[in-house]
Structures are given as C-alpha cells and as structure tokens.
Amino acid sequence: xxxxxxxxxxxxxxxxxKLFLPxxxxxxMGMFDKEGMEAQKTAKDPWSHDYANTVNVPSFGxxxxxxxxxxxxFVLTANPKYYGGKPAVSKIVxxxxxxxxxxxxxxxxxxxxxxERLTPKEFxxxxxxxxxxxxxxxxxxxLFLNMNFKVAPWDNIKxxxxxxxxxxxxxxxxxxxxGQAKKWKSLVPSTYPGYSVPKTQYTYDPAKAxxxxxxxxxxxxxxxxxxxxxxxxxTLGPVVTQIKADLKAIxxxxxLDPLPQTQFGDRQLTxxxxxxxxxxxEKPIGVDAGYATYLFFITGGLNNMxxxxxxVVDDTYKxxxxxxxxxxxxxxxxxxxxxLAKDVAWVPVVExxxxxxxxxxxxxxxxxPDNCVRFFDLKI
Amino acid sequence: MRRYVLRRLAVGVLQAxxxxxxxxxxIRALPADPVSRIVGxxxxxDSIRQARHALGLDMSLFQQxxxxxxxxGDGVFTGSLGTSWVSGSTVLSEIAITLPTTIxxxxxxxxxxxxxxxxxxxxxxxxxGGKLDKGVFGYGLFAGAQPEFWWxxxxxxxxxxxxxxxxxxxxxxxxxxxxPKSVTNFVLIDSLIAGDxxxxxxxxxxxxxxxxxxxxxxxxxxxxxxxxSMSRVLSSEFILYQQASGLEKKSIGRSTLRSALAPIITLxxxxxGFMLSGAVLxxxxxSLNGLGQYAVAAVLNLDFPAVQGVILVISVxxxxxxxxxxxxxxxxxxxxLVK
Numbered sequence: 001x002x003x004x005x006x007x008x009x010x011x012x013x014x015x016x017x018k019l020f021l022p023x024x025x026x027x028x029m030g031m032f033d034k035e036g037m038e039a040q041k042t043a044k045d046p047w048s049h050d051y052a053n054t055v056n057v058p059s060f061g062x063x064x065x066x067x068x069x070x071x072x073x074f075v076l077t078a079n080p081k082y083y084g085g086k087p088a089v090s091k092i093v094x095x096x097x098x099x100x101x102x103x104x105x106x107x108x109x110x111x112x113x114x115x116e117r118l119t120p121k122e123f124x125x126x127x128x129x130x131x132x133x134x135x136x137x138x139x140x141x142x143l144f145l146n147m148n149f150k151v152a153p154w155d156n157i158k159x160x161x162x163x164x165x166x167x168x169x170x171x172x173x174x175x176x177x178x179g180q181a182k183k184w185k186s187l188v189p190s191t192y193p194g195y196s197v198p199k200t201q202y203t204y205d206p207a208k209a210x211x212x213x214x215x216x217x218x219x220x221x222x223x224x225x226x227x228x229x230x231x232x233x234x235t236l237g238p239v240v241t242q243i244k245a246d247l248k249a250i251x252x253x254x255x256l257d258p259l260p261q262t263q264f265g266d267r268q269l270t271x272x273x274x275x276x277x278x279x280x281x282e283k284p285i286g287v288d289a290g291y292a293t294y295l296f297f298i299t300g301g302l303n304n305m306x307x308x309x310x311x312v313v314d315d316t317y318k319x320x321x322x323x324x325x326x327x328x329x330x331x332x333x334x335x336x337x338x339x340l341a342k343d344v345a346w347v348p349v350v351e352x353x354x355x356x357x358x359x360x361x362x363x364x365x366x367x368x369p370d371n372c373v374r375f376f377d378l379k380i
Numbered sequence: 381m382r383r384y385v386l387r388r389l390a391v392g393v394l395q396a397x398x399x400x401x402x403x404x405x406x407i408r409a410l411p412a413d414p415v416s417r418i419v420g421x422x423x424x425x426d427s428i429r430q431a432r433h434a435l436g437l438d439m440s441l442f443q444q445x446x447x448x449x450x451x452x453g454d455g456v457f458t459g460s461l462g463t464s465w466v467s468g469s470t471v472l473s474e475i476a477i478t479l480p481t482t483i484x485x486x487x488x489x490x491x492x493x494x495x496x497x498x499x500x501x502x503x504x505x506x507x508x509g510g511k512l513d514k515g516v517f518g519y520g521l522f523a524g525a526q527p528e529f530w531w532x533x534x535x536x537x538x539x540x541x542x543x544x545x546x547x548x549x550x551x552x553x554x555x556x557x558x559x560p561k562s563v564t565n566f567v568l569i570d571s572l573i574a575g576d577x578x579x580x581x582x583x584x585x586x587x588x589x590x591x592x593x594x595x596x597x598x599x600x601x602x603x604x605x606x607x608x609s610m611s612r613v614l615s616s617e618f619i620l621y622q623q624a625s626g627l628e629k630k631s632i633g634r635s636t637l638r639s640a641l642a643p644i645i646t647l648x649x650x651x652x653g654f655m656l657s658g659a660v661l662x663x664x665x666x667s668l669n670g671l672g673q674y675a676v677a678a679v680l681n682l683d684f685p686a687v688q689g690v691i692l693v694i695s696v697x698x699x700x701x702x703x704x705x706x707x708x709x710x711x712x713x714x715x716x717l718v719k
Contacts, residue, residue, distance in 0.1 A: 050468055053468060054467060054468030054469065055468075067559075069477060069669060070467040070469060070474065071467070071474075071478075071669060071673070071674065071677060072551070072669035073551070073555075073669075093555040093556070095550055095551055095555055095667065096667065096669075097549070097550055097551075097667045098664045098665075098667060098673075099533075099549075099664060099665055099667070101533060101536075102536065102548075102549045102550070102665070102666075102667060105536065105537075105540065105541050105548070105549070106548050106549075106550055108541070109540070109541065109544070109548065111547075111548035111550060111555075112548075112550070112555070231680070260412075260680040260681075261680065261681075262412070262414070262416070262680060262681045262682050263412045263682075265416055266412060266413050266415075266416035269416060270413070270415070270416035270419060270423060270428075271413075271416075
C-alpha cells in the first residue's frame with residue numbers, strides 16, 4: 001500500500017482478486033478520525049476500540065451522535081463539517097419500540113416517519129393506508145434451515161434431502177410472508193454477481209420426502225429440536241409452526257426450541273453445535289457469490305455453522321479466488337453452488353423482502369447490503 | 381424504635397447481600413457462555429482465552445466473587461456494580477437511568493390504585509350485597525384474569541389509535557422534544573427543575589396509559605383486601621360498641637380504617653416489590669426504558685454484572701420499602717413494636 005497524496009492510496013495485489021473491490025464497499029470498513037481516536041486512547045484501550053464501541057465514533061459521516069441512551073434511543077444531528085454538504089434532515093431520533101404493533105400504530109398516525117422490522121402481516125396491512133408508503137426490496141435476506149454435519153441424523157444425506165422435500169414452500173410464502181418472499185433456489189443471494197440456479201432443486205414433495213426418510217434408516221424418537229431465535233417469535237413463529245407441521249407429515253416430530261439470541265449466537269457461531277435450526281439473519285455483506293461461499297461453506301470458514309466440508313467446493317474456490325476472467329470465475333461459482341445443492345449444505349427456503357414503512361412525505365430510501373437506511377439520502 | 385430500625389437494617393443488608401451472592405452463583409451455572417459475544421465467529425483458542433480473561437471468567441468462582449464484592453479493587457463494598465459486558469457503561473449509571481422510569485411508573489400507579497381501591501373497598505364493606513359490591517366482585521374476577529400487557533395494548537388501540545386522545549406509546553417523552561437536563565433522572569422532577577413545562581406535560585401524558593394499565597390490575601387485589609379487612613373490623617366488638625354509643629359515622633369510619641389498614645399496607649409492600657421488575661411487560665408495551673426491561677435484556681444477553689447489579693438494587697429497594705411500611709404499620713398499631 002502506497003500513499004500517493006492526502007486523498008489517494010495505491011494498493012497492489014500479488015494476484016488479481018475479484019473480491020477486492022466488493023470488499024472495499026463493505027459498510028464495516030468505516031474511516032475513523034485518527035486524531036479523534038488517538039485523543040481517546042488509554043493504557044487499557046490503546047486503540048480506542050472500547051471508546052468507539054461504547055461512547056462515540058470519531059469519524060467523517062454526515063451526522064454526529066448528540067445523545068445515546070443505551071437500549072432506548074440515540075439522537076443524531078447534522079455534522080456541520082460534512083464534506084458532502086448539509087443533510088436535508090437535520091435531526092434524527094432513533095427510538096427503540098419493542099412491540100411491532102406500536103411501531104405500526106406510530107407510522108399510521110404519523111408519530112414516526114420511518115419504521116422497520118414489522119411483521120409481514122403488518123407491512124401488508126399498510127399497503128392501503130393513505131399517507132404511508134411501504135418500500136420493499138428482495139436484496140440479500142433469506143431464510144434457511146441449517147443442519148449440522150457433525151450431529152446425527154443430520155450427517156445423513158437422505159435425512160437432509162427428506163427435509164428439503166418436506167417443506168411446503170408456496171404455503172409458507174403465502175401464510176408466513178404474505179407473499180413478500182420468493183423461493184430461494186441457491187445458497188447465495190439471487191441479486192449477487194456470480195449467482196446461478198443449480199440443476200438440483202428441492203420442491204414440495206412429501207411422498208418423496210417420506211421415501212427418503214425411510215431409506216435413510218433413521219427412526220424418529222421425538223428427540224429432534226428445531227431451534228430458532230426466541231426474540232423473533234413474532235416473525236419466525238408462523239414459519240417454524242408450519243415447518244414443524246410439514247416435517248410431522250413425513251414422520252419427523254421435531255420440538256420447537258426457542259433460544260435467546262445470545263445463546264443462539266454462541267451455539268451457532270462459536271461452539272457450532274446447533275443440530276437443526278431456522279436462520280433468517282445471515283446476509284453476506286460483501287456483494288459477491290464468492291464472498292458468500294468463503295464465509296459459509298469453505299472448510300473451517302468464518303461462519304461455517306454446520307461444519308460443512310466438501311473438497312470440490314474448497315478446491316474450486318481456491319482456483320477461482322484469483323481468477324481474473326469473470327466468465328471462468330462465474331463457471332466455478334456455478335460448480336460450487338451445484339455441490340452445495342447436492343449436499344443440501346443448507347435447505348434454502350425463501351428470500352424475503354427487506355421492507356420499510358415510511359411517511360409518504362419521506363423520500364430517498366435506498367437499499368444497501370447491510371439493510372440499513374442512509375439518513376443522508378432522506379428528504380422530507 | 382431506633383433499635384428496631386437498626387436491627388431491621390442490619391438483617392436487611394445481610395439478606396440483600398445473601399440474595400446477590402446466590403444470584404452470582406446461579407447465573408454462572410447457566411448452560412450458556414457469555415464469551416461468544418466478544419469473540420464472534422470462528423474464534424481461536426487464544427481469542428477465547430483473552431476474552432475469558434477480560435471478563436474475569438478465568439478466575440476461580442471464589443476469586444470472581446471477591447472481585448465482585450470489592451476485595452480486589454472496586455466492587456459492591458466500594459459502591460461499584462461493575463461494568464456492563466454489553467454496553468461498556470457502568471451498571472450503576474445504567475440503573476440510574478432505568479430505575480427512575482420504573483419508580484415513576486409504579487409509584488404513580490400505586491397512588492392511583494390506592495385512591496380508587498380504598499374508598500370503594502370501604503363503601504362495599506359497609507353495604508355488602510349491594511350493587512357496588514356486586515360490581516366490584518365482577519371486576520375483581522375479570523381484572524385478575526387478564527394479563528396486564530393485553531390491557532396495555534387494548535388501551536393503546538382505543539385511546540391512542542382510535543380516539544387519538546393519548547400520546548404515542550413511544551417512551552416517556554415525545555421524540556421531537558429535547559429531554560430536560562438530568563438532575564435526578566426522574567423526567568417529571570427534572571422538567572419541573574428546568575422549568576420545562578412542555579416536557580413535564582409530555583412526560584405526564586405519556587404516563588397516563590401505562591399507569592392506567594398497571595393500576596387497573598393493582599386495584600383488584602387492593603380493593604379485595606380493603607373490603608375483607610374492613611368487613612372484619614366492622615364486625616368487631618369495639619366498632620359495634622362505638623355504633624351503640626352513637627358516635628358519628630365519620631369517626632367510626634376513621635377508627636375502622638385505621639384498624640383495617642395493616643393488611644392493606646402489607647399487600648401494598650408485597651406488590652411494590654414485585655412490580656419493581658414485574659412491570660417489564662408494561663414497560664415493553666409502552667417502550668419505557670425501565671428497570672424491568674434492563675433486567676430482562678441483561679439476562680438474555682448473559683450480562684452477568686448487570687444481572688447482579690439489578691438483583692442487588694431491587695433487594696435494597698425492597699428492604700427499604702418493607703422497612704418503611706413496617707414503620708408505618710407500627711405508627712398505626714403501636715402493639716407491633718412491643719411484639
């Protein structure tokens with residue numbers, strides 16, 4: 001890395017890597033204000049990480065944090081020194097409102113101008129309300145079932161295939177998502193470069209699911225659990241209820257196992273011992289199918305929650321990691337996605353819409369891979 | 381009286397400490413590891429070890445307890461409740477923000493509940509079987525069978541959404557208003573200190589529905605207790621003697637109430653202690669950043685210092701509340717201290 005001038009750096013790679021430029025767009029790569037950060041360093045916190053995580057972030061964004069009541073709200077005011085000019089909205093109050101019904105009421109009455117994370121039913125109810133708009137984008141949010149390759153019976157390919165054929169996808173999209181979703185056909189977001197539809201697809205076929213389960217040799221003893229994040233009961237409740245019913249219909253009687261977020265994360269990310277879970281919170285923030293592969297499916301990958309390992313996937317990824325030709329790279333990614341589908345690395349269920357409900361007077365909402373609104377873009 | 385108070389304080393402090401130490405061990409026996417929040421995805425053995433060291437979890441349980449109590453630096457005995465593993469702020473500062481919200485809510489709710497319950501309870505005790513008595517009976521059955529959060533949502537739907545006469549359930553103040561300067565962290569008091577009557581009116585307005593919700597549930601048991609206690613005293617010999625002696629109804633009423641107050645005060649104390657963390661559902665429904673919400677989040681996030689701090693604070697407050705009520709009881713019935 002070489003400094004060219006005060007505003008330019010030059011980065012030279014050993015080999016061209018198509019992930020490099022998408023990686024630079026990841027929101028987590030914020031620029032800190034060196035002087036501001038150094039002013040906060042202490043012996044215990046020499047890089048001011050704790051300060052940045054818990055007090056404020058010296059940086060160059062369009063807003064300054066003027067008040068932060070943790071767990072409740074924070075207030076942003078326009079940064080008068082922002083290089084991009086003054087934002088149209090000079091003050092933003094972000095307040096935590098735990099009940100989605102209250103968020104819905106607030107947006108309907110105009111007490112709030114923007115809200116998110118309503119249930120699909122609530123978003124659907126707003127479509128006919130005057131003065132309220134609903135913005136909807138199928139970006140990178142998806143729901144899948146993950147089955148741990150190190151825990152029986154999920155290490156049995158026939159059991160995994162049986163589960164994949166047992167899910168009534170259309171019914172789930174209609175009843176749990178009110179149509180605000182579509183069947184997910186691969187294991188990377190369909191909007192990402194490098195996405196391809198594998199030939200191996202799983203459709204709703206309970207007869208085939210039963211046959212596969214019988215052929216697997218697994219005898220259900222009622223001990224299987226389907227784990228999900230407890231705090232998401234309002235959105236995942238209808239989903240897991242239907243999945244439970246679908247699995248029971250083929251002879252798998254799973255118990256629903258809501259787990260608090262912290263424990264879910266511990267089991268999934270750190271210990272990696274969750275046997276069978278529903279997950280709707282994984283989104284590869286690097287906009288690239290290769291990034292998603294590297295994150296979730298390479299042996300020992302950063303978020304390889306299922307302990308999945310496939311030599312073809314690993315070797316193919318290694319070969320295309322520094323492939324400069326986009327056509328060859330995409331062909332390699334297609335091979336990887338086909339392997340993931342054949343192995344049922346996950347059961348891809350749906351890609352669902354990221355949605356916001358907002359006052360009709362508000363404009364400027366655009367989708368970004370972190371699914372967060374950019375306040376600077378807003379006008380009211 | 382002084383000896384009684386000192387003895388109660390001494391026992392209470394030991395009780396609060398005992399409870400906190402018990403919680404200290406219980407929370408560490410939970411089958412979940414708080415380290416994962418820090419180490420994130422795919423951690424190395426080294427990063428896990430560093431995280432456990434940063435949280436003090438690599439020490440023996442006994443050493444962790446001594447650290448918590450303040451034998452190795454700041455701790456409970458030096459007035460520190462530690463630092464939240466989630467927010468990085470001191471637990472004391474976070475409780476200082478959340479506790480006043482809960483206190484405002486439950487004190488106001490109790491005042492409303494007692495103002496409603498005691499007169500009605502007295503009236504129904506004087507005229508058993510009357511229309512009011514029957515109405516109260518039905519209310520007691522009905523109110524006792526409903527969860528408070530359900531009533532909260534109903535009140536929001538009716539008074540805010542349909543009638544538009546209540547403010548939005550978005551916390552204690554309108555989002556557009558700037559909060560008054562924090563002196564006591566009680567928004568109602570701070571707004572009066574600052575002379576900010578707009579904020580005062582906003583805070584009072586935002587308390588109406590949560591107070592209505594809580595007091596709607598509290599009135600039931602308080603009313604029942606008042607009614608039964610009053611009925612018992614009204615049938616006692618000294619009241620019959622007063623009636624036979626031709627004393628004024630007001631005077632008889634005062635005597636009756638004074639004798640009937642003891643169980644009402646006791647029940648108030650029990651309910652108050654319960655409400656300190658039991659109001660969490662009402663806090664959630666009305667987006668109030670209170671102690672209950674803080675406690676639930678601390679448990680779900682395995683934030684050990686926050687959980688320990690909340691338990692200790694609730695125990696100490698309960699201690700003072702029960703002591704205060706017992707002193708009030710002793711004032712009403714001096715025989716209590718003699719016993």
